[in-house]
Amino acid sequence: MEKIIQKNLMQIKRLIDIGLNEDLDGEKDITSNAIFSNETGKYNIMAKQNGVLCGIEVAKLVFKRVDRSINFLPNFKDGESLQKTDIVATIEGKIKNILAAERTALNFLGYLSGISTMTYQFVSAAKFQTIILDTRKIIPGYRILAKYAVSCGKGENHRFGLYDMIMIKDRHIDAAGSIKNAVEKVRKKYGNKYLVEVETASIEEVKEALECNVDRIMLDNMSIENIKKALEVISNKTEVEVSGNVTLESIESLASLKPTYISIGALTHSVKNFDFTMKYAKER
Numbered sequence: 001m002e003k004i005i006q007k008n009l010m011q012i013k014r015l016i017d018i019g020l021n022e023d024l025d026g027e028k029d030i031t032s033n034a035i036f037s038n039e040t041g042k043y044n045i046m047a048k049q050n051g052v053l054c055g056i057e058v059a060k061l062v063f064k065r066v067d068r069s070i071n072f073l074p075n076f077k078d079g080e081s082l083q084k085t086d087i088v089a090t091i092e093g094k095i096k097n098i099l100a101a102e103r104t105a106l107n108f109l110g111y112l113s114g115i116s117t118m119t120y121q122f123v124s125a126a127k128f129q130t131i132i133l134d135t136r137k138i139i140p141g142y143r144i145l146a147k148y149a150v151s152c153g154k155g156e157n158h159r160f161g162l163y164d165m166i167m168i169k170d171r172h173i174d175a176a177g178s179i180k181n182a183v184e185k186v187r188k189k190y191g192n193k194y195l196v197e198v199e200t201a202s203i204e205e206v207k208e209a210l211e212c213n214v215d216r217i218m219l220d221n222m223s224i225e226n227i228k229k230a231l232e233v234i235s236n237k238t239e240v241e242v243s244g245n246v247t248l249e250s251i252e253s254l255a256s257l258k259p260t261y262i263s264i265g266a267l268t269h270s271v272k273n274f275d276f277t278m279k280y281a282k283e284r
Helices: 002-007 009-024 030-035 056-066 095-125 143-152 170-176 179-190 203-211 224-234 251-255
Strands: 040-047 071-074 087-094 131-133 166-168 196-200 216-220 239-243 261-263 276-280
Touching: 002 009, 002 056, 009 056, 009 095, 009 143, 030 095, 040 095, 056 071, 056 087, 056 095, 087 095, 095 131, 095 143, 095 251, 095 276, 166 179, 170 179, 170 196, 179 196, 179 203, 196 203, 203 216, 203 224, 216 224, 224 239, 224 251, 251 261
Parallel strands: 131 261, 166 196, 196 216, 216 239, 239 261
Antiparallel strands: 040 087, 040 276, 071 087
């Protein structure tokens, strides 16, 4: 995580600043400022459910962004399993500043841990028979963090953007006239510089893509029966990605067919927030 934080530090700080400004409108936590001045205290961040942690270093950055003197002590690392009631981190410092940062920090932690937890649920349900991929269906601005969260849940990342992989979709094919035309134009411009994937929705399209010697064929929204037929046609000649409306209920049967990849948009666009709370740690 430290490498990802350092590489994308400015972007992550901008996201944090947006979140803090939404909450504080500058530096205004009117409730905490009325009750506390310079009193110090200790708080624990606790998990309220089981899952996989992601975002602990981002949460630390949030508290430090409000008050650099706050002491943030994590007890777990990203990617580690959490049990309900686990104390994920302890925070020490001025009470009013800890409380000012709390919600923004927990929002990042909850969103990212929700993604890592759901990803691991899919990976586990697939019984490690295939590689689980994310998609680009992510709230703008959060792609780096969301894709990192997928990796914390033992999934892998599909392309990061439109710049690092050729993905020929139905929109391209329809306008180009055919899969062959689209692939030929891509190869003419880039040669073998980029991995080329073609989206297909029928067995006929699978056959056409296969004849073009592409690097990966996506089977988009196909029935189980058509996926079986497509895999027989492809016969391990290239990588295969299954995609479209994949659920926890359907993942095991899809994974049992052993495609190279299964991509799941729900990992990032429909994730349920992981529930954390922060409690005052009373001195004994």
